[in-house]
Amino acid sequence: MKTKLHFLLLLLLLAPALPAGERLRLATTTSTDNTGLLAAINAVFTERTGIAVDVIAVGTGKALKLGRNCDVDAVLVHAPEAEKAFVEAGYGIDRLAVMHNDFVIVGPKGDPAGVRRAKTAAEALGKIARAQVPFVSRGDDSGTHKKEKQLWRQAGIEPQGAWYYSIGQGMGAALQVAEEKQAYVLTDRGTWLAMQDKLPDLTVVFEGDPALFNPYHLIAVNPKRCPNADFETAMQYAAFLTGPVGQKLIANFKVGGRPLFHPDVLP
Template identity: 55%
Template sequence: MRKLTSALWLSTCLVLPVFADEQKPANPIIKMATTTSTQDSGLLTQILPNFQKKTGYEVQVTAVGTGKALKLGENGDVDVVLVHARADEDKFVAAGFGDQRYSVMYNDFIFVGPEEDPAKVKATKTTTDALKQIAATQSPFVSRGDDSGTHKMEKKLWDQAGVKPAGEWYREAGQGMGEVLQMSGELKAYTLTDRGTWLATMDKSPLKIVLEGDKTLLNPYGIIAVSQKRYPDTNHAGAQALIDWMISAEGQQAISDFKINGQSLFTPSADPAEVKPATEPAKTN
């Protein structure tokens, strides 16, 4: 396994095991930056070994907020990004940092909070009404506060509600989704979470779902190879191989098959027009 020199990679990299036995691609290491939700939910740990066994590539994953993941791509520190903030993904590609955005999957955001529901969020029907209720009652709310896709969505929802959250009741954690859910449970606070991470952690939480199903809470994920034109040393072949697998019938089925307590955490959403015909990836000694 190639030794990593960057302090960032040494401190945050999740290295998934390699299962290919004999041959590997000429450049077998793929560096991927992604969101904490794909790690905290357990999705990547479940599905990536299938890709690695089939292709001989080794995927090294750094899980951070979407903003930080895209910044790693902008700096040429990774080969591919898997994130969930469509407007920022489009800007990333338009600015020439990435080649093309591919749809991979989606789930949705939900609001969770204490069972007592002091803000009476369960009685509301829209995110706007829910957030107005939380602010009006100054009920504790924990924000990711980390420029992640979830944090970006939260800020957008506050704006739509016409509320600028501030004060002791509103806390910015600067942490990943798993940590924020734990903190919210301890503080009996409300928070916004992706459904995948919630399903993976709900058995350990005293919180309950208080609002779901609003059409504004859809949470799509996209995957983008970092531009080889801008960064010639990027492992573009590996990044594209991973993308092709993720949006293939095999990859999409692996995403669909990932379940907790019988519930799928993500729904595949690849565009059939972007999927290449199934072929065996070429390998070299």
């Protein structure tokens, strides 16, 4: 199956560019958009193929809902369990690994909850809850929010109270609120690296737990479920993103010499 898929991707990558005016509708997470990565990748893709990419940057939950509602041709998201359910329900085809980074917990430099002493991410959140120190949650059903809820469950805590701010917004906004309130927040490393110069009072206080691994996958919307989905164009984009050019663009996209994401296909 994998060999067949790779052959299809190769054929699509080598195929002639589609006519000018062709468009791909892509629902993706705020992290891929806020970092500037997609703008860089899509500019090269459009130059090579003539296909414009219309990006809808929302949380993963909303991105998958757009796929289920047949409003997009493909999704680029980072919530493995929700992605698998999307494919198993027949809404998506060919869930392809594209890249990864990790989540980190960012907070005040003084670390009032003592998060740096934690051995796991769940223990870190437990320290924040017990100290009743402000914590900002995206609260938007994004991949980051799903990971946060998973960690709270592992900690055996239902976060609530005046210290817990659920804002229903994207990663960039959550980091800005954390800066204003001197609060802790769970963020993907890519968005943190892209924004850290604008957040002088925050720093990474916890990282490195394997539970914080953060993979991104591209999924084409199933044309059998959504007849208006442009599967061919979605697969041409997939071939580019997972091919040598797309993977090198991901590897070379850096802030201050540090990569924001790591390619999954590039050797």
